[in-house]
Amino acid sequence: MRLGIHTSIAGALENAAHEAYKLGANTFQIFSSSPRQWKASVPSVPGIAAFQRAREKYELAPLVIHDNYLINLASAHENVRALSVEAFRGELTRAIAIGADYLVAHPGNYKGATVEQGILSFIEGVAQAAAGLKFEKLMLLVENTVGAGAQLGSRFEELHVIREYGAKMTGLPIGFCLDTCHLLASGYDVATPEGLKKTVAEADRLLGLDHVPVMHANDSKGTLSSHIDRHANIGEGYIGLEGFRRILAHPRLRSKAFILETPVDQPGDDRRNLDTLKSLCPKSRTTTIKSS
Numbered sequence: 614m615r616l617g618i619h620t621s622i623a624g625a626l627e628n629a630a631h632e633a634y635k636l637g638a639n640t641f642q643i644f645s646s647s648p649r650q651w652k653a654s655v656p657s658v659p660g661i662a663a664f665q666r667a668r669e670k671y672e673l674a675p676l677v678i679h680d681n682y683l684i685n686l687a688s689a690h691e692n693v694r695a696l697s698v699e700a701f702r703g704e705l706t707r708a709i710a711i712g713a714d715y716l717v718a719h720p721g722n723y724k725g726a727t728v729e730q731g732i733l734s735f736i737e738g739v740a741q742a743a744a745g746l747k748f749e750k751l752m753l754l755v756e757n758t759v760g761a762g763a764q765l766g767s768r769f770e771e772l773h774v775i776r777e778y779g780a781k782m783t784g785l786p787i788g789f790c791l792d793t794c795h796l797l798a799s800g801y802d803v804a805t806p807e808g809l810k811k812t813v814a815e816a817d818r819l820l821g822l823d824h825v826p827v828m829h830a831n832d833s834k835g836t837l838s839s840h841i842d843r844h845a846n847i848g849e850g851y852i853g854l855e856g857f858r859r860i861l862a863h864p865r866l867r868s869k870a871f872i873l874e875t876p877v878d879q880p881g882d883d884r885r886n887l888d889t890l891k892s893l894c895p896k897s898r899t900t901t902i903k904s905s
């Protein structure tokens with residue numbers, strides 16, 4: 614299975630790969646620049662080469678980049694949207710240069726507009742940002758959200774529409790990243806056997822599970838339908854150890870890359886969460902494949 618974690622590029626891009634390997638991951642996620650600043654740093658050519666060598670040596674795949682938190686392509690405010698388009702173009706350009714497989718983006722917040730306008734604004738923003746760029750293998754993954762206020766993308770129906778029209782309007786391959794914490798907090802009960810079964814079936818019907826290569830593995834400090842986006846250590850939230858055991862063993866989810874975005878409150882929390890995920894994975898020889 615592909616199990617990984619978000620690591621830091623502080624100091625040098627390649628440090629993220631070293632850290633992922635040291636923690637025992639075989640896939641990872643990074644920010645390609647500071648996630649809370651509009652002004653982005655541009656990775657150097659030797660820096661990228663060193664990063665790629667480290668990735669190959671450790672066989673870290675896929676590489677996922679998460680976009681900047683400030684970007685809001687669904688914004689009803691023209692100035693925010695313009696800044697977001699420019700910043701997102703930088704995200705796409707860096708992702709291509711670094712050789713990422715996936716760029717994960719939150720669809721944004723449509724406060725002051727309607728959900729339809731928000732969806733259109735997001736797709737048009739992606740199209741503007743992507744204009745003229747060549748995407749050899751890069752795929753944009755739109756991440757599901759907890760649906761707090763006017764946050765877009767908490768319902769599979771909204772994500773479905775984004776891909777349906779986005780694929781035609783942007784020239785960029787579009788898929789999805791599903792975050793387990795966001796699923797629970799937005800009302801998809803992935804913590805129970807029945808709820809997981811229903812959620813996976815819904816995701817397959819509306820998104821197509823083939824379009825979901827990456828899952829964010831986060832437990833949730835918020836309860837079902839709380840619309841609270843607070844990640845918990847695996848087993849310490851409302852999904853729980855048994856919830857994650859079922860998610861990791863689900864025959865339709867096992868092929869996905871699971872990437873942790875759990876808090877590091879105590880030194881070693883990152884390794885502990887990764888070890889916990891590993892311990893919950895089904896052992897391949899003893900697994901019986903049941904139909905979902």
Ligand SMILES: [Zn+2]
Pocket residue numbers: 756792829874
């Ligand atoms: Zn996430």
Ligand SMILES: [Zn+2]
Pocket residue numbers: 792794795842843844
């Ligand atoms: Zn989150």
